[in-house]
Amino acid sequence: xxxxxxxxxxxxPLIWHTFPDERDGIMPDEIWKCxxxxxxxxxxxxxxxxxxxxxxxxxxxxxxDGAIIxxxxxxxxxxxxxxxxxxxxxxxxxxxxxxxxxxAELRGYVYSDDTREDLGIYDEDxxxxxxxIFFLETVCDTFDILSEPVQVTT
Numbered sequence: 001x002x003x004x005x006x007x008x009x010x011x012x013p014l015i016w017h018t019f020p021d022e023r024d025g026i027m028p029d030e031i032w033k034c035x036x037x038x039x040x041x042x043x044x045x046x047x048x049x050x051x052x053x054x055x056x057x058x059x060x061x062x063x064x065d066g067a068i069i070x071x072x073x074x075x076x077x078x079x080x081x082x083x084x085x086x087x088x089x090x091x092x093x094x095x096x097x098x099x100x101x102x103x104a105e106l107r108g109y110v111y112s113d114d115t116r117e118d119l120g121i122y123d124e125d126x127x128x129x130x131x132x133i134f135f136l137e138t139v140c141d142t143f144d145i146l147s148e149p150v151q152v153t154t
Contacts, residue, residue, distance in 0.1 A: 001110055001117050003070070005036055005143040009113040010067035013048040016111055020045040020059035020073055030128070031152040032136060035145040037070075038063045038152070041132060053081045055103060057126070060135040070142065071111040072135045074122050077104040110138060 013019040020042055030041035042059045046052060054075045062070035079093040080102050090102075097104045108119030119138070124130050136149045 001112065001115060001142050002144060003112060003142055005064060005069075005145065008064070008069040008143075010069055011071070011111060011113050013068065016116055017047065017049055017051055018054045018056075018073070018075060018109075018116075019048045019111060020056050020061070020071060021048040022061040022068060022071075025059075027128075030132060032132075032149040033152055034062075034136065034139050034149045035143070035147055036064055037139065037143065037145075039136065039139055039149070041128075041135065051081075051085075053078055053085065057106070058131045058135075060139065062139055069112070070139065072138045073109045073111065074106055074131070075109055076106050079103060108134070108138070110142060 022040070022042070025042040025045040027041045027043055032039045040061045042061060045056055045059055047054065047056070054077050056073055056075050059071060059073040061068055079097060080090055083090045083093045094100060106122045108122045110117040110119060124134060140149070
């Protein structure tokens with residue numbers, strides 16, 4: 001996905017059932033400026049629409065002039081919640097996802113105003129530094145920002 005940071009439309013977060021709530025899990029020491037954009041790292045945010053069909057260990061909300069224009073997220077589908085919502089047995093869901101656990105594999109996603117792009121399985125380290133680097137690189141690549149991100153201090 002390649003977008004323009006100056007013209008990218010804002011996201012209606014309620015169109016995505018798994019969109020992270022930008023007000024939940026804010027890590028105040030993890031706010032970064034990438035060119036004209038402000039990127040805020042979230043830890044364990046809930047889904048904005050109130051349905052918890054996924055577990056979101058980390059997410060990054062990207063704003064321009066206070067409007068959300070992008071989100072990058074690490075997510076695991078909650079097979080128990082999905083089986084209940086879809087009326088399918090948990091065992092069937094586990095067979096479909098080829099797991100014995102209650103969650104699918106951890107995947108990365110990028111949300112824009114009209115696209116939810118699957119970045120594939122995330123198998124890097126789960127420490128904050130590795131996740132921050134992954135998210136900021138994804139944001140800078142998406143908007144073709146060449147300058148280094150700068151941490152916002154309060």
